[in-house]
Amino acid sequence: MRILFYFKENRIRFLTLCFTVLFVLSSLLSAEAQVDLNDLFLQLNLESRFIEVSIVEDQKITTLYGKNAESTLYPASITKVLSTIVALDHLNDRLDELVTVQPEDLAGLTAARASVAGFVVGETLSIRELLYGALLPSGADATNVLARLIAGSTEDYIKLLNQKAHQIGMKNSQFVNVTGLYHEQHYSTAHDLNLLLAHALENDTFVEMSSTMRYTTQPNNRRRQGITLNHTIYTTARNQQIELKYITGGKTGWIPQSGYNLSSYHQYYDKTILITTGDAYTPGSNLKDHEKIYQALLETSHEVVMIEPGQSLGYVPMDYVWGIDNVKLSLTQPLSVEVSVIVDKDNLNMNISHPDRLEAPLEANSEIGTVAIYHQDELLAERTILTSSAYQRSNLLYFLAIFVQFVLNHRLLITSIGGILVLIILVGALYSYMKRRQRRKGKRKWKL
Numbered sequence: 001m002r003i004l005f006y007f008k009e010n011r012i013r014f015l016t017l018c019f020t021v022l023f024v025l026s027s028l029l030s031a032e033a034q035v036d037l038n039d040l041f042l043q044l045n046l047e048s049r050f051i052e053v054s055i056v057e058d059q060k061i062t063t064l065y066g067k068n069a070e071s072t073l074y075p076a077s078i079t080k081v082l083s084t085i086v087a088l089d090h091l092n093d094r095l096d097e098l099v100t101v102q103p104e105d106l107a108g109l110t111a112a113r114a115s116v117a118g119f120v121v122g123e124t125l126s127i128r129e130l131l132y133g134a135l136l137p138s139g140a141d142a143t144n145v146l147a148r149l150i151a152g153s154t155e156d157y158i159k160l161l162n163q164k165a166h167q168i169g170m171k172n173s174q175f176v177n178v179t180g181l182y183h184e185q186h187y188s189t190a191h192d193l194n195l196l197l198a199h200a201l202e203n204d205t206f207v208e209m210s211s212t213m214r215y216t217t218q219p220n221n222r223r224r225q226g227i228t229l230n231h232t233i234y235t236t237a238r239n240q241q242i243e244l245k246y247i248t249g250g251k252t253g254w255i256p257q258s259g260y261n262l263s264s265y266h267q268y269y270d271k272t273i274l275i276t277t278g279d280a281y282t283p284g285s286n287l288k289d290h291e292k293i294y295q296a297l298l299e300t301s302h303e304v305v306m307i308e309p310g311q312s313l314g315y316v317p318m319d320y321v322w323g324i325d326n327v328k329l330s331l332t333q334p335l336s337v338e339v340s341v342i343v344d345k346d347n348l349n350m351n352i353s354h355p356d357r358l359e360a361p362l363e364a365n366s367e368i369g370t371v372a373i374y375h376q377d378e379l380l381a382e383r384t385i386l387t388s389s390a391y392q393r394s395n396l397l398y399f400l401a402i403f404v405q406f407v408l409n410h411r412l413l414i415t416s417i418g419g420i421l422v423l424i425i426l427v428g429a430l431y432s433y434m435k436r437r438q439r440r441k442g443k444r445k446w447k448l
Helices: 002-009 011-042 076-091 127-135 140-151 154-168 190-200 204-210 232-240 285-299 395-409 411-447
Strands: 050-057 060-067 098-100 124-126 214-216 228-230 249-255 259-268 271-280 301-307 315-319 326-328 335-340 349-353 367-375 378-386
Touching (some): 011 060, 011 285, 050 190, 050 285, 076 127, 076 140, 076 154, 076 190, 076 249, 076 259, 124 127, 154 190, 190 259, 228 232, 232 249, 232 285, 259 285, 395 411
Antiparallel strands (some): 050 060, 249 259, 301 335, 367 378
């Protein structure tokens, strides 16, 4: 009794304690799910010091993993992603327009040991070729030409870069040049660079260019043959003998102060995986880190339970059974599929097929439908839906249904027969009436 009295007097405190315990338990379960993904990356022994892994789906970017992702890094030539996307904002409909390289475009690049595409003073190139020159071989010469063409000078173009970065949401980034050469005030974060890449991939021209491994320019006033531009991803993979299985495209960056950086992407059905890493210390290790991450995400699977035992999948009308109008569609065993860790239940589709109606008799375990699980157009699993029990036919309901169907199918004939019968009855009634009337008249004459 004392316990009941205590509960009544302190029920609000008791209920608050229960909700608190439930909240803590749910938080622990959520944290455990996140730790599992963290453990997956920790096992990869990645060399890069700065890492962010994100997924873009339905124009929404979600972070899967981060390591020092908000810490400051030097972006190096990944800066040229910003430089080219700003150029595309201004020149996307002028890609075949010709531009001539000026002496100021190349000034100081050799002394700064900047990477170049190899363009020369007086050479006339299309804007398309300049963009390829900036993205593939990471040409500072091409970036400088684009900056001068759009803003009149690199100084004014830098203002456009920072405006664009602010517009994208790169809150922890600042740019003081258009090429990525080292400057203490030229910095970003792995998170910001992933935001930049996500924005750049909204431009189809950027996607095409950044995923091209080799491109040859047209012959021009300085070259009898075009110059072949190799993507730094391609040359690094070739020189370091790295097999590229997943990296679709992106941009590398290196200066002594930054180490080996890379922003890359991979398209997986309707999802785009984005990875930015920084400060790897051996040549090619940036590519290796990205390949490891893609492989872990795409080749590590988890189980998704799509259908629980007894879960209703719908109902099908049943004919000729007393007391039963519908049969429930369900499975006796759970139906689950193995999918990549970046795929969840919301990404899967379920297709249920069954007849419009069922007719008794049906034996137990009779096939009455199928259920199939798809990821996009790929069939992952299929299961037959069976009856859980036998269904006996009621002959009365069966023959009654046949009679009703016969009537419905022969309405004109039955209506005609009915009309004839009514007519016969009316004629017979009329004949009987006339006969009776004649008899009455005969009786009256006899009396007279």
